[in-house]
Amino acid sequence: xxxxxxxxxxxxxxxxxxxxxxxxxxxxxxxxxxxxxxxxxxxxxxxxxxxxxxxxxxxxxxxxxxxxxxxxxxxxxxxxxxxxxxxxxxxxxxxxxxxxxxxxxxxxxxxxxxxxxxxxxxxxxxxxxxxxxxxxxxxxxxxxxxxxxxxxxxxxxxxxxxxxxxxxxxxxxxxxxxxxxxxxxxxxxxxxxxxxxxxxxxxxxxxxxxxxxxxxxxxxxxxxxxxxxxxxxxxxxxxxxxxxxxxxxxxxxxxxxxxxxxxxxxxxxxxxxxxxxxxxxxxxxxxxxxxxxxxxxxxxxx
Amino acid sequence: xxxxxxxxxxxxxxxxxxxxxxxxxxxxxxxxxxxxxxxxxxxxxxxxxxxxxxxxxxxxxxxxxxxxxxxxxxxxxxxxxxxxxxxxxxxxxxxxxxxxxxxxxxxxxxxxxxxxxxxxxxxxxxxxxxxxxxxxxxxxxxxxxxxxxxxxxxxxxxxxxxxxxxxxxxxxxxxxxxxxxxxxxxxxxxxxxxxxxxxxxxxxxxxxxxxxxxxxxxxxxxxxxxxxxxxxxxxxxxxxxxxxxxxxxxxxxxxxxxxxxxxxxxxxxxxxxxxxxxxxxxxxxxxxxxxxxxxxxxxxxxxxxxxxxxxxxxxxxxxxxxxxxxxxxxxxxxxxxxxxxxxxxxxxxxxxxxxxxxxxxxxxxxxxxxxxxxxxxxxxxxxxxxxxxxxxxxxxxxxxxxxxxxxxxxxxxxxxxxxxxxxxxxxxxxxxxxxxxxxxxxxxxxxxxxxxxxxxxxxxxxxxxxxxx
Numbered sequence: 076x077x078x079x080x081x082x083x084x085x086x087x088x089x090x091x092x093x094x095x096x097x098x099x100x101x102x103x104x105x106x107x108x109x110x111x112x113x114x115x116x117x118x119x120x121x122x123x124x125x126x127x128x129x130x131x132x133x134x135x136x137x138x139x140x141x142x143x144x145x146x147x148x149x150x151x152x153x154x155x156x157x158x159x160x161x162x163x164x165x166x167x168x169x170x171x172x173x174x175x176x177x178x179x180x181x182x183x184x185x186x187x188x189x190x191x192x193x194x195x196x197x198x199x200x201x202x203x204x205x206x207x208x209x210x211x212x213x214x215x216x217x218x219x220x221x222x223x224x225x226x227x228x229x230x231x232x233x234x235x236x237x238x239x240x241x242x243x244x245x246x247x248x249x250x251x252x253x254x255x256x257x258x259x260x261x262x263x264x265x266x267x268x269x270x271x272x273x274x275x276x277x278x279x280x281x282x283x284x285x286x287x288x289x290x291x292x293x294x295x296x297x298x299x300x301x302x303x304x305x306x307x308x309x310x311x312x313x314x315x316x317x318x319x320x321x322x323x324x325x326x327x328x329x330x331x332x333x334x335x336x337x338x339x340x341x342x343x344x345x346x347x348x349x350x351x352x353x354x355x356x357x358x359x360x361x362x363x364x365x366x367x368x369x370x371x372x373x374x375x376x377x
Numbered sequence: 378x379x380x381x382x383x384x385x386x387x388x389x390x391x392x393x394x395x396x397x398x399x400x401x402x403x404x405x406x407x408x409x410x411x412x413x414x415x416x417x418x419x420x421x422x423x424x425x426x427x428x429x430x431x432x433x434x435x436x437x438x439x440x441x442x443x444x445x446x447x448x449x450x451x452x453x454x455x456x457x458x459x460x461x462x463x464x465x466x467x468x469x470x471x472x473x474x475x476x477x478x479x480x481x482x483x484x485x486x487x488x489x490x491x492x493x494x495x496x497x498x499x500x501x502x503x504x505x506x507x508x509x510x511x512x513x514x515x516x517x518x519x520x521x522x523x524x525x526x527x528x529x530x531x532x533x534x535x536x537x538x539x540x541x542x543x544x545x546x547x548x549x550x551x552x553x554x555x556x557x558x559x560x561x562x563x564x565x566x567x568x569x570x571x572x573x574x575x576x577x578x579x580x581x582x583x584x585x586x587x588x589x590x591x592x593x594x595x596x597x598x599x600x601x602x603x604x605x606x607x608x609x610x611x612x613x614x615x616x617x618x619x620x621x622x623x624x625x626x627x628x629x630x631x632x633x634x635x636x637x638x639x640x641x642x643x644x645x646x647x648x649x650x651x652x653x654x655x656x657x658x659x660x661x662x663x664x665x666x667x668x669x670x671x672x673x674x675x676x677x678x679x680x681x682x683x684x685x686x687x688x689x690x691x692x693x694x695x696x697x698x699x700x701x702x703x704x705x706x707x708x709x710x711x712x713x714x715x716x717x718x719x720x721x722x723x724x725x726x727x728x729x730x731x732x733x734x735x736x737x738x739x740x741x742x743x744x745x746x747x748x749x750x751x752x753x754x755x756x757x758x759x760x761x762x763x764x765x766x767x768x769x770x771x772x773x774x775x776x777x778x779x780x781x782x783x784x785x786x787x788x789x790x791x792x793x794x795x796x797x798x799x800x801x802x803x804x805x806x807x808x809x810x811x812x813x814x815x816x817x818x819x820x821x822x823x824x825x826x827x828x829x830x831x832x833x834x835x836x837x838x839x840x841x842x843x844x845x846x
Contacts, residue, residue: 126846129527130503147843148836214672236668237616323669325617327822342496344812344844345523346503 116359123352128345140353150354152328153336156243160332161311164247169303172255176262177292182271191263195256202253206320209249210236239329242322246330249317254310258303265299266292301373305366312358312365333358452481454742455511457489457497463693464515464565464728467760471749474756478748482741491517495524501735502528512736513746516561518552518727523808525555533732535559538743540751548803549768553729560731562746566689566766567727568798569624571710573611573684574701575786581606585706588684590721593625593654596711600663609683612658613676616666619818620725624686625651628723629716630802633813633841640813640845642838643831647716652821652830654713659825666825686710688725689766689794695784702784709797722800727768766794809845816840 087095125132126139144150178184179191197205212218213235220232235241269292277287293300315334318324324331333354340351458464465486472484489497494514501509502524510531516524525532536559542550545563553561575585581603588599600611614621626632631647634640642648658664665682667673676682678698685691695705709721730750732742749756750769757765757772767773773795781787807813819840820833 130505143843143846149840149844210669211671214668216672216675234616234666234668237666323617325668325818325822327617327819327826339815340844342499343815345527345808346499347844347846348503350846 119352120356122349123356125349127349128347132349140350141357143350144354144357149328149331150333150336153331153333156330157312157314157332159243160247160250160314161308164250165304165307165311167247168251168255168307169258169300171251172258172303173262173293173296173300175255176259176266177288179259180263180266191260195260197253197255198257200253202316203320205253206249206317209245210321213245236322237326239326242326242330246317246321249321250311250314254307258307261299261303262296265296269295297373301369304369304373308365308369309362312362452479452741453483453485454513454736454738454745456484456486456513456515457494457511458486458515458728459488459490459494461488463690463763463765466763467564467756467765468515470759471745471753471756474749474753474759475745482745484745487511495520498524498528498531502531507531507733507735510733510735512733512738512742514731514733515564515728516553516731518549518567518729519806519810519814521553521561521729521731522555522806523810525553525560526808529555531734532560533734533736533739533742535562535732535743535746538747540743540747542751544751544770546768546770546798546801548724548801549727549729549798551803552727552806553731561729562731562750563727563729563768564750564765565727566768566794566798567724568689568766568794568801569628569686569710569723569725570689570692570707570790570794570797571684571686572691572695572705572707572785574609574680574704575706576704577607577609577683578603585708588711589708591711592714593658593711594714597654597657597661597663600658601661603683604662607683609681610663610665611682611684612664612686613667613673613682614664615670615673616668617818617822619814619821621664621686622651622655622817622821623814624710624723624725625654625713627725627802627804628710628721629713629719630804631716631718632805632807633817634805634807634809636805638807638809640809640838640841642813642817642834642841645834647713648817648834649830650713650716652824652834655821656824656830688727689797690726692785692790693763703786705785707785707788707790707793718802720800720802722797722802724798724801761791766791766798768798770795770799809841812841812844816844 122132123140124134124137126135127133175194179187179194181187184190214220215232215234215237217232219235220229223229224232233241235245273291273295274287277291282290313334314332315338318330318332318335319338322330324335337351337354340347340354456468458468460466465488468484468486472482475484476482494516497509498514501507536557540559540562542559546566549563549566550559553559553563571588573585573588578584578588581599583599583603588596591599596611603609603611612621626647629647631645633642633645633648655664659666665676667676674694674697677685677695678701680701685695692707695701710723712719712721730746732739732746736742754769754772754775757767757769758775758777761767761777772778773792778791778795779789780791782790816837820837823833824830
């Protein structure tokens with residue numbers, strides 16, 4: 076691409092002209108990404124090295140904020156919570172999405188479109204409104220408790236959101252409900268790229284449906300699975316709306332996520348933007364590391 | 378084939394109604410690809426953590442407001458406040474009062490929830506570009522110290538504006554005084570009232586007088602009787618919020634901070650007593666915790682509790698249950714036992730008007746506030762219908778305040794509340810009020826779950842100290 080450096084030659088070769096056209100098309104997008112994404116990231120990094128409240132920021136010990144977060148018990152709680160969601164929710168969701176996708180990919184299934192739409196629909200609801208609906212569903216006199224009491228399973232309503240373990244479970248249930256369909260759509264589109272004749276051949280060779288799933292579907296879908304795993308990890312580490320709207324981080328910070336705590340530090344409490352930026356950078360680093368590991372493990376291409 | 382068409386039609390209808398970009402056609406694989414693209418865009422939005430998105434919106438909205446402001450010139454003031462039935466209504470009434478003498482004056486209220494006011498203010502003040510702010514904002518009293526100390530340049534000093542701050546309740550004015558300077562004009566009253574269902578109390582053999590001037594110990598004993606005989610707890614509150622704790626604290630003038638502003642949770646006798654009292658109420662079932670504000674309100678409107686204790690603005694919510702008219706009565710809150718300076722009076726919530734440094738016509742804004750919220754008894758008479766009780770003392774002497782309210786059995790509740798407000802001890806909210814509030818709420822939830830009071834207070838103190846860095 077060194078041709079770009081010398082654009083004012085009178086006669087350009089065809090190749091050079093093509094190259095220039097390509098760069099011309101790329102430039103606006105590249106500039107936008109640089110200005111809108113990378114520049115703020117650099118600024119955030121500089122900010123993360125500053126300490127102080129509100130506008131009285133100063134460069135003291137540049138690592139002070141990064142050391143501080145490991146001594147901050149609320150932040151450590153939020154880190155543990157977020158990883159708990161990640162470890163439990165992401166595998167459940169991806170396995171469920173994969174199963175649903177291969178079921179819905181069946182050629183002979185009736186009303187396929189209806190099912191696909193139904194499973195995908197939760198993804199189209201607003202994050203805030205679904206969180207609020209879940210909160211009212213699981214309130215002491217909410218729908219779930221009413222059903223359980225009427226069925227005779229419980230005597231009085233159980234305060235699901237008032238106990239640490241049940242509140243965490245509800246966040247995970249809510250996340251699975253909201254995002255399974257979304258990932259399923261990726262798998263479905265991935266499945267379209269697998270030749271049907273492969274399955275036919277397997278059938279002729281006498282493979283059971285389970286064998287077909289594990290020996291054909293999963294290996295051929297590997298790139299898609301990798302993609303969804305990285306996206307879900309990324310999304311879960313940045314989890315915000317559910318913690319804020321569904322449980323308000325409670326009871327006693329049992330469900331607070333890192334992004335929620337960062338928000339509190341920036342806007343609810345006396346603003347500490349340097350520290351908040353440092354915590355955001357930790358999330359960024361964690362996402363990068365996890366994505367790298369997943370790529371190494373999942374992608375065996377040369 | 379027919380079925381396929383039918384299912385396709387169904388799905389199209391569904392997706393059309395739900396505004397989903399996803400088609401239901403099962404024939405073409407390309408369709409899935411299309412869907413994927415749309416989702417991706419949606420996910421992008423979602424992934425950008427909520428706060429970023431909010432900040433973006435805010436900035437945009439702020440620009441609009443400021444743009445209008447500049448265009449309108451000098452006779453118009455833009456105001457941010459949040460409750461159409463209450464403070465927005467009051468502000469508009471104030472505008473009408475001022476218009477009588479200043480015909481071309483105009484006040485434009487932009488409905489902005491408190492959380493958004495705070496976010497916008499932080500964004501504007503941090504970026505140093507105050508032009509997105511309106512002329513006047515309504516500020517929660519609990520956030521006043523924090524915002525003025527964090528951003529002293531964003532507000533106008535009102536000390537020499539000619540407003541007579543002595544005409545307001547002392548405890549109330551103290552919220553908006555920073556380093557001896559007045560930055561706010563006090564607005565609504567947050568004097569604490571205890572409201573009880575007299576019919577329920579009667580079933581348990583009590584009258585409202587049995588709950589007047591009592592201690593929390595007596596409250597607990599009587600509460601147990603009420604619970605036993607009627608099955609109704611006396612009090613409900615939101616889990617994870619420390620309103621009740623903060624009300625108890627202020628009722629004896631105690632604070633979570635010492636005079637130098639350092640957290641003082643460990644060794645704070647008043648706080649320890651408050652925690653123990655709360656835990657005892659919870660354990661006995663006299664107090665029930667719910668998860669959010671709507672559930673809290675519905676415990677009263679659906680008659681699952683026999684009373685509540687909160688700032689007097691809670692009356693507006695109680696009154697929404699019109700079928701309960703005449704069944705409620707109001708008195709003062711219980712006092713703490715064995716704590717110095719314990720009283721039956723406290724404060725919860727309330728807000729004050731502040732002029733921002735972005736105001737182009739500071740004299741007009743000062744004169745407006747001076748001749749309305751700090752000078753017009755008429756205004757306070759007009760707005761009492763929405764429950765906006767004055768902290769402006771001359772208004773309390775108005776005849777309107779002496780009128781009985783049939784909802785509360787014909788009692789002159791307004792006069793009573795003004796009286797309560799006059800007896801409320803002032804306390805020190807501190808700059809780090811919200812940090813302390815959350816840490817105490819966390820400690821409380823752990824104590825209710827069985828942890829030791831001393832350990833939890835120690836931990837809460839460490840949390841606050843760490844967050845104050």
